[in-house]
Amino acid sequence: MTFKKAVGKIHLWLGLSTGLVVFIVSLTGAIFTFQDEIRDATQSWRKVEVPTQPTPLLLPSQLQAVTERNHPGLKTAFFMLMGPERSAVVYSTNAKGEYFATALNPYTGQELGFLNLREDFFSIVQALHMYLLLPEDIGGNVVGVSVLVFVVMLITGIIMWWPKRKTDRKRSFTIKWGARWRRVNYDLHNVLGFYAASIALLLALTGLMMSYEWVMKSVYFVANAGHSYPAEKTPATVDTLQVVPAAREPLVDVFYRQMMHNSPAAKMLYIPVAASPKQPVYSIAYRKTLYYFHRDEYYFHPVSGALLKSIMHAGKSNGQKMADVNYDLHTGQAFGLGGKIVAFLGSxxxxxLPVTGFMVWWGKRNKPKKKPREAAVTAV
Incomplete structure (x- = not known):
């Protein structure tokens, strides 16, 4: 068996075993790419009018009070403060562990929207993309392994497709639309696969960074040229033996004030409620709303609210910045609208590819049999 035939066998059986998962993950990824734009177009409550007169934003504790008054039985988990032109969102849970999102006007506290995230379309799409709607441990591994296989298939596919002779290359880069459907399907699989390979690899690798810690560590190691920066990778801890005074105001307000003081240019804040007096509260200040690359990270004491540790974007290593930009690369938004369009088409x-690849395999197995030629009758 030649090398190319061996590669072809690997490509075939890996494709048949993971094709359905790759199809679902890729299609849901394409749908999710423009989720913010679609939400903004269909959910008017995501944006608010800025008052003509200078008006301070409400504190997180005030938003929490409104949410819990309007929805008894829900317990606040964390806040997403989205900036002066967008609604603030309070995320809550009920006794069953289900998550809900309450959108509020950050100036008046008026409730603008309420979502049960189990019924939200894009939340379902995201869960399907990441876990196939299975338990996270099981579904996450199924998706992760399938994406790893997809990376191998992209590489083996290029090896199989690459023309031996220079004279064949021009023909290999085009789709012969006038040919029979089997040939058109074959070209769609090979030509489109080649053109989209680099984008598909980027999407796959950034997805794997979210799925597997070893992939993230590998990228971090390479981006830092093998250097280690333990200060930015080690979370803060709480000295449980030390007695500290409780904060004089709601903890979430203490976190908010310190974050805005240290990161005055931040437009979006992630602030969780303290879950345990033994665990530090990890909060994030993002430079730009709905973008996750430029971030300052904070660890606060869960009782006093004192700042235990901060990791500012400007002081991060290249490896950590690569980790921070991963989501924006995965969705294409790191490059603006053009990047999202490219990510959408690549997805x-x-x-x-699994569909056209399956049709290539099925077509080869079910070729119409040629009718045997009738024997010529010899005249006597």
Whole structure:
């Protein structure tokens, strides 16, 4: 068996075993790419009008009080403060552990929208993309392994497709639309797969960074040229033997004030409620709303509210910045609208590859049998 035939066998059986998962993950990824734009167009409550007169934003504790008054039985988990032109969102849980999102006007406290995230379309799409709606441990591993296999398939696919002769290359880069459907399908699989390979690899690798810690560590190691920066990787701890005075105001307000003081240019804040007096509260200040790259990270004491540790964007290593930009790369938004369009098209083509590949395999197995030629009758 030649090398290319061996690669072909690997490509075939890996594709048949993971094709359905790759199709689902790629298609849901394409749908999720423009989720913020679609939400903004269909959920008017995501944006608010800025008052003509200078008006301070409400504190997190005030938003929490409104939410828990309007929805008895829900317990606040964390806040997403989205900036002066967007509603603030309070995320809560009920006794069953289900999550809800309450959107509030950050100037008046008026409730603008309420979502049960189990019924939210894009939350379902995201869960399907990440876990196939299975338990997270099981579904996450199924998706992760399938994406790893997809990376191997992209590489083996290029090896199989690459033309031996220079004269064949031009023909290999085009789709012969006028040919029979089997040939068109074959070209769609090979040509589109080649053109989208680099984008598909980027999407796959950034997805794997979210799925597997060893992938994230590998990228961190390479980006830092093998250097280690333990200060930015080690979380703060709480000295449980030390007696500290409780904060004089609600803890979430203490966190908010310190974050705005240290990160005055931040537009979006993630602030969780203290869950345990033994665990520090990890909060994030983002430079730009709905973008996750430029972030300052904070650890606060869960009783006193004192700042235990901060990791500012400007002082981060290249490896940590690569980790921070991962989500924006995965969705394409790191490069603006153009990047999202490219990620969307790359995801759609990735979703098509298992389909066209299966049709190539099925077509080869079910070729119409040629009728045997009738024997010529010899005249006597």
């Amino acid at each position: 759609l083509i990735s979703a098509s």
